[in-house]
Amino acid sequence: MGIFDYFKSKNEPSSASVAKERLQIIVAHERGKRQQPDYLPQMQKEIIEVIRKYVNIGSDDVQIQLENIEDCSVLELNVTLPD
């Protein structure tokens, strides 16, 4: 770093720290997906079909997630019903 560099603005975060932050988010997301059991996508499909018998929803309106907290597995089902 020479004296000329001191005149440049220094407020933005370094590109390396941006890279690290983006990586941490995407890697955590992808790891979460990897740990899901194989039956989850099929189960999600079937749940959507059951709900569709009663309410008209799109395939993106049901979010399903399995979380492991210590010895306990929590299956979280999030359904967005149309207005």
Add this chain to the structure above:
Amino acid sequence: MAKIIVVTSGKGGVGKTTSSAAIGTGLALNGHKTVIIDFDVGLRNLDLIMGCERRVVYDFVNVINGEASLSQALIKDKRTKNLSILPASQTRDKDALSQEGVQKVLNDLSKTHDYIVCDSPAGIERGAQMALYFADVAIVVTNPEVSSVRDSDRILGILQSKSRRAEQGMEPIEEHLLLTRYHPGRVEQGEMLGVADVEDILAIPLLGVIPESEAVLKASNQGTPVILDTESEAGLAYDDAVHRLLGEERPLRFLEVPKKGFFKRLLGG
């Protein structure tokens, strides 16, 4: 019984073959009978990096298909004792590597060698899966760059779920991070992910850091594994990594920017 080491990364062009050649040579230099296998069917290149491209007669697939014996296909390295190379086939048949075939070759090599280094192709297709399937140890080659780090994490997931050790509920594969093409100056400027950043994200033990070095291209031009260039930082860093792999403790080197003189600092650059 030989130890089977896979050199893998997911992403291409990060230095798998360079690292396989260097680490295989390093193990042999330390007195361990070593064979390096090129798993990149259709895109053979380990032979060029090792400088034995004109001595290839039979290849890995010939051995699997029973068209040649192992001793006919193995190329003994001319510079380094205890070292041989099993070249990949140039066939375009993607399914040429059967799991049973690979297992049989590895079993046979295992009787006569201490280390089998499997140079994986890029990607997560069959060739890459075969290269890692039987591994005891994985060296995950990563560049301090977003796509490489993400692909490395993906490969770690495959090592932990689709390898023989994972499928058979054995002790998991021993994972090591090898950070290559590292540029201390750019790290210091905040332009490149540092060692600690990549360690943080991938959360596996660090085997070594290989600095970006002109010696790597020079070595590949000449068909000599870079570890034999004991004048170069990259060669010395690979030597350190091999000793760590063998259980020795070695401090990290070449992570600092060389100190500049007063005038150079004042004027920048």
